Amino acid sequence: MIASIFEWLTSSATWSGDTGLGARIIEHLWYSLLAVVIAAVIAVPLGLWVGHTGRAKWLVTLANSLRAVPTLGLLFAVALWLSPKFQSDLAFLIPSVVVLVVLVIPPILSGVYAGVEAVDPATRDAARGMGMRGMEVVRQVEIPNAMPLILSGLRSAFLQVIATATVAAYVGLGGLGRYLIDGLKTGDYVSTAGGALVVSVLALIVDGILALVQRRVVSPGLTGGAKGRALRGRTSPAVAVADGKSSAQPGMSAARGGVDPDAA
Template structure:
C-alpha cells in the first residue's frame, strides 16, 4: 500500500491537468487562505476591542461555542440556503468559505483577546502616563506584547482550516478533498490515502512557515530568550572570574573567614 501511494504521488499523471494534484493543492491553499483572511479581518479588531476595553467578553465565549457545531452539517445547511441564490461557481464557493470562516474565527479571536488581556497593567498605565491615547496604547503597547498569542491563534486557525477544507468537496468544490471524496466513492483507496497524506504534509509545512515567521517578528524579550541568554552570559562571566581567582567566586570573603 505504501509503495502504491508513493508511486501515485510521484506519477506525472497525478500532477498534470486542471484536476491534477498541483491544481488541487493551489485550490486548497486558496480556500484556506481566503477563509483565514476574512476571519482575521473580523476577529482581530474584535479581539483587540474586547481585550482593551474588557467589555463584551461573552463574544469570546460565544465564538468558542461555535467549535461544537458539526462542520459538515453546517456546510449542507448553508449550501442549501445560499446555493440557490447564485448561478455560477459561487454557489459552491461562498457556502464553503462561510463555514470555514465560522470555524476559524474562534482560535483567532481567543488568541487576540487572551494576548491583549495578559498585557501587564503597569505597562498600560505607564503608556497613559506618557500621554498616549487609547489607540496608541493598543498599537504601541498591547499589540507588540500580545503578538505571541495572536500568532499562535493564527497558526491554530490555519491548521484547522487546512484540515477541514476537505469538506468543501462534498458540495462540489475542488481542493484536496476531491481525492478523499472521489476515492472513497470509486474505491480508489490509493488516491484517498495519498490525498489525506498531502493534506497532513501541507498543514505541517504551513505551520512550520508560520512558526518561522513568529520567531522572526516576536521580540526575544517576550519569549524569554533574552533573559535566558543574559543569565547564561552572567554565569559564564562568574565562572571565568572564579577560575581566574583560584576557583573561588568570593576570594576576599573566604580569606576573611579563614583568618
C-alpha cells in the same frame, strides 16, 4: 499499499492537468487563505476591542461555543440556504467559505483577546503616563506584547482550516478533498490515502513557515530564549539576569538604604 501510494504521488499523471495534484493544492490553499483572511478581518479588531476595554467578554465565549458545531452538517445547511441564490461557481464557493470562516474565528479571536488581556496593567499605565492615549496604547504596547498569542491563534486557525477545507468537495468544490470524496466513491483507496497524506504534510509545512515568521516577528524580549533573557537583563540597571538567576549589582543595597558589603 505504501508502495502504491508512493507510486501515485510520484507519477507525472497525478500532477498534470487542471485536476492534477498541483492544481488541487493551489485550490486548497486558496480556500484556506481566503477563509483565514476574512476571519482575521472580523476577529482581530473584535479581539483587540474586547481585550483592551474588558467589555463583551461573552463574545469570546460565544465564538468558542461554535467549535462544537458539526462542520459537515453546517456546510449542508448553509449550502441549501445560499446555493439557490447564486447561479455561478459562487453557489459552491460561498457556502464553503462561510463555514470555514465560522470554524477559524474562534482560535483567532481567543488568541488576540488572551494576548491583549495578559498585558501587564503596569505597562499600560506607564504608556498612558508617557502621554499615549487610546489606539496609541493598542498599537505600540498591547499588540507588540500580545503578538506571541496572536500568532499562535493564527497558526491554530491555519492548521484547522487546511485540515477541514476538504469538506468543500462535498458541495462540488475542488481542492484536496476531491481525492478523498472521489476516491471513496470509486473505491480508489490509493488516491484517498494519498490525498489525506498530502493534506497532513501541507498543514505541517504551513505551520512550519508560520513558526519561522513568528520567530522573526515576535520581540526576543517576549520569548524565553537566551536572547530574550539577555534583553530583559539589560532593561534593569540594578539586576542582571543570566541563566534564569538574578544577581544584584554592586551598590544596589546601598541605593535602598542598606550597607554595601564591598564598601564596608
